[in-house]
Every structure is written in structure tokens, then in C-alpha cells.
Amino acid sequence: MGENSSVNLPPGFRFCPTDEELVVHFLQRKAALLPCHPDVIPDLELYPHDPWELDGKALGEGNQWYFYSRRTQKRITGNGYWKPMGIEEDVINSRSKKVGMKKYLVFYIGEGPAAIKTNWIMQEYRLSKSDSSSTKSSKRRGHSKDYSKWVVCRVYERNCSEDEDDGDDDDDGTQLSCLDEVFLSLDDMDEISLPFN
Numbered sequence: 001m002g003e004n005s006s007v008n009l010p011p012g013f014r015f016c017p018t019d020e021e022l023v024v025h026f027l028q029r030k031a032a033l034l035p036c037h038p039d040v041i042p043d044l045e046l047y048p049h050d051p052w053e054l055d056g057k058a059l060g061e062g063n064q065w066y067f068y069s070r071r072t073q074k075r076i077t078g079n080g081y082w083k084p085m086g087i088e089e090d091v092i093n094s095r096s097k098k099v100g101m102k103k104y105l106v107f108y109i110g111e112g113p114a115a116i117k118t119n120w121i122m123q124e125y126r127l128s129k130s131d132s133s134s135t136k137s138s139k140r141r142g143h144s145k146d147y148s149k150w151v152v153c154r155v156y157e158r159n160c161s162e163d164e165d166d167g168d169d170d171d172d173g174t175q176l177s178c179l180d181e182v183f184l185s186l187d188d189m190d191e192i193s194l195p196f197n
Helices: 019-031 129-140 178-185
Strands: 059-061 064-070 080-092 098-109 116-127 150-157
Touching: 019 064, 019 080, 019 098, 019 116, 019 150, 080 116
Parallel strands: none
Antiparallel strands: 059 064, 064 150, 080 098, 098 116, 116 150
16 A cells, blocks of 8 residues: 555555545545544645655555545645646436536646646545535534535546547647657657668
8 A cells, every 4th residue: 555654454455446435435524524434544735745745645555646635726836736627527426416526637847838747637526515515514513624625636647648638639639659759759760770671
């Protein structure tokens, strides 16, 4: 499970929740101030951290990191920012009821128009409005924080060979493979000797 020492799962157990499980089992319970067993997802203020700094701070499983964070519009880190991809999906439970929303963001290094798009993707899960209103009872119990503003995040680095869904295609509408990008980045194609007879 990565290097997160706070995780205490038996050998052989893996953390690979579905969207529904992240929202219903983890985020709804967090928002309602109910205990969650096992309590493996840490609270983390995401935005001071670049995505490659999450190892050891967030719950890591394979190439994915999970954590709770407060919902905010400011998504700026020390070296870049998270930009929404314009994709939001409903999270539907097994009874076909909408229980939350999933928003996709991509990480850019730098600032403004000179920023460089990376392969780091964040899926930010939030409760649907009907579920966040159910946390009002927790406020009445004397808790001052508004726990309906919590989100649970899944961060991962996408393969450059995966299809991009954010509309940033090349000018002619085609996408390059990783191998194509390597060959195009070579300065002098004459230095390449091909094994032709």
C-alpha cells in the first residue's frame, strides 16, 4: 500500500474502491461525522502539494493516491495548478439514485498560458446536494466545521498512451503515441540508421 504507515490492513488486502463506495461508504460518513472502518483515508490539504509529493501523505495503492480535502476553488500548488477538464459525472448507487458527483482535473506546471499540461489527473468526488443537506444534523450537535464541504480525491498519473478526453488534441485532430513523440523530439533524423538492406 505505498509507503503510508498509517494503513493497517491485513496482508493481501488491497484498496480499490468503486466510485459508489468512495461516496457512500467514505465521503457520506465523513460528512455526517460517523466513524468509518477501516479509517484508512487521511485528511490532507491538497493544494500546497504537487501530485508527485502525495506518496507517504495520502493513501497510496498502486499508482493511485486517495485523501479527503476541503472543497475549494483555489487549486494552486507550489509549482502549478489543477485545472478542471470540464467533465463532471453523476455517481449512481446500486438503486440508480444519484449520490454524488465526480469532477476531473488535470495538473499544469507553471502559470497562465505558459503552463505545461502534465499527465496527472485528479478525480474529485463530492456529495450531491440532497446528501450534503443531511449533514445539518451534525452541525446541531455542536460541531462548528461544515463537513458537507469535504471531498474525497483520487489522484493518478495517466499513461501518455491513454486517450485524452479533455479536447486538447493536436491541430489536425490526430493524437501522437509516446513513440511518435520520441521520434519527433530528435533533433537530427539523419543520425538514425535504419536496418534496411
